[in-house]
Amino acid sequence: MQRVNRTATIPTQVKNPDLVERRRRQIADAAVRLFIERGFHKTTTRQIARAAGISIGSLYEYFNCKEDILYLVCDFIHSEMEQGVTQAMTKATGGRDALAKVIREYFMVCHRMSDFILMIYQETQSLPGQWQKRVLENELRITGLLVGVLARLSQSGDLPHRDERSIELTAHNIVVMGHMWTFRRWFLGKHYSIEDYIKLQTAAVLRMCTGGQGK
Amino acid sequence: MQRVNRTATIPTQVKNPDLVERRRRQIADAAVRLFIERGFHKTTTRQIARAAGISIGSLYEYFNCKEDILYLVCDFIHSEMEQGVTQAMTKATGGRDALAKVIREYFMVCHRMSDFILMIYQETQSLPGQWQKRVLENELRITGLLVGVLARLSQSGDLPHRDERSIELTAHNIVVMGHMWTFRRWFLGKHYSIEDYIKLQTAAVLRMCTGGQGK
DNA sequence: TCAAAATGAGCGAGCGCTCGTTCATGTTTA
DNA sequence: TAAACATGAACGAGCGCTCGCTCATTTTGA
Numbered sequence A, B: 001m002q003r004v005n006r007t008a009t010i011p012t013q014v015k016n017p018d019l020v021e022r023r024r025r026q027i028a029d030a031a032v033r034l035f036i037e038r039g040f041h042k043t044t045t046r047q048i049a050r051a052a053g054i055s056i057g058s059l060y061e062y063f064n065c066k067e068d069i070l071y072l073v074c075d076f077i078h079s080e081m082e083q084g085v086t087q088a089m090t091k092a093t094g095g096r097d098a099l100a101k102v103i104r105e106y107f108m109v110c111h112r113m114s115d116f117i118l119m120i121y122q123e124t125q126s127l128p129g130q131w132q133k134r135v136l137e138n139e140l141r142i143t144g145l146l147v148g149v150l151a152r153l154s155q156s157g158d159l160p161h162r163d164e165r166s167i168e169l170t171a172h173n174i175v176v177m178g179h180m181w182t183f184r185r186w187f188l189g190k191h192y193s194i195e196d197y198i199k200l201q202t203a204a205v206l207r208m209c210t211g212g213q214g215k
Numbered sequence C: 001t002c003a004a005a006a007t008g009a010g011c012g013a014g015c016g017c018t019c020g021t022t023c024a025t026g027t028t029t030a
Numbered sequence D: 001t002a003a004a005c006a007t008g009a010a011c012g013a014g015c016g017c018t019c020g021c022t023c024a025t026t027t028t029g030a
Helices: A003-009 A017-038 A044-051 A056-063 A066-091 A099-113 A116-124 A131-157 A164-183 A185-191 A193-208 B005-009 B019-037 B043-051 B054-064 B067-092 B098-112 B114-126 B129-155 B164-183 B185-191 B195-212
Strands: none
Touching: A017 A044, A017 A116, A017 B114, A044 A056, A056 A066, A066 A099, A066 A116, A066 A131, A066 B043, A066 B129, A099 A116, A099 A131, A099 A164, A116 A131, A116 A164, A131 A164, A131 A193, A131 B185, A131 B195, A164 A185, A164 A193, A164 B054, A164 B185, A185 B129, A185 B164, A193 B164, A193 B195, B019 B043, B019 B054, B019 B067, B019 B114, B019 B164, B043 B054, B054 B185, B067 B098, B067 B114, B098 B129, B098 B164, B114 B129, B114 B164, B129 B164, B164 B185, B164 B195
16 A cells, blocks of 8 residues: 555665565564564664575665664554454444454454564664654554544444543553553463453443443 | 662672662662663663763672663662552542542553653563563552552442452553553643543543443 | 772774675677 | 676675773772
């Protein structure tokens, strides 16, 4: 989708665009594993090159600086997240328990992408300001998808009406609950399976959405 | 409280314990500001020394390595957090709306310590493994305080009974909601005041705790 | 007077990044 | 058809520099 935009965003010495696309993916794939394992700062450009199976010289044919690599990695992760969430939402249409289905699918996406989400929490600050902003915009867009779901259910009467801000905050809460499974996994993972987590948190969210009309 | 323990944990060349305590605080105070501003990796030991008003040589009389400084900073932050939360809980005793009061006080602590919390999220991974574990234990202890509050209210009948795990997860949710105010502040801060946030999230939590018996 | 504390020049490992070079693969020319 | 030339992706030794850390020396204060 905005792949063209992305390719255009990071300049390169190399002429062949297909090759650029291919090599960058190859480099990003290698880099993301290293970033997850050792963090951005402790990973050297040489390690990235070695893991990608190219030379350090070649690496700099495709990127201008180390931060460029981090940005591309973040962008790939967000693309995948958004794709996951979007298709989770198409799977989960229909009335009453649509919300439960969306939550389940979203949490499963978070579960799968656990390491990646964690990395973004930790390394976003290492990006140049302008790209930091982009990463946050991506984050917001994913939240927006959930706002859409909640607003629709609210209007169709499947959920009690609540004002816009309340809906928005609920969306943020759900999104962050998904992230929480990743950044508190050192604890939660010991005591809950992902199925436990989904079940309990879904119940909690539903109470949050439907509860409280009585008084 | 465990200050003795802490001082014992990081060895030093200097004999006078009072001096050690004083200088370490002086260094940590300077370091935390720099870490918040530029991150751990981009902050140099020379910058820390300069900001603390001592020489680079002296700095290494009080710490063995840069990571030691980060650990001490994390420890100070957690102490302050825990103190804040503990006294928030003494302020907020009593029946019905005790929970609302605790949430308010806790969120205000998060609000005040926003930058610090953010830093811990970002830099914990830079710590040596053993100390990483300690930081997570601190995190858990704070959550434990909230579990205590919820369990008490549940038993006194001020909140509907729910099983242990459900209570535990609710505590985690509340804790993370506080953190969310810090790491989504770039968005939330634009659209909500801290008072808005407390009001809406408290309502949400109360619905989550009390709702759902009907049906 | 002398142990304790403070100093900062200096060290060298290791970093991101460059750039002169190589070489496989077209393309042109005779 | 084959020699001459052009292209550009790949390479990696090495440059300039920064950083964490040390230690010989000086200052302090009891």
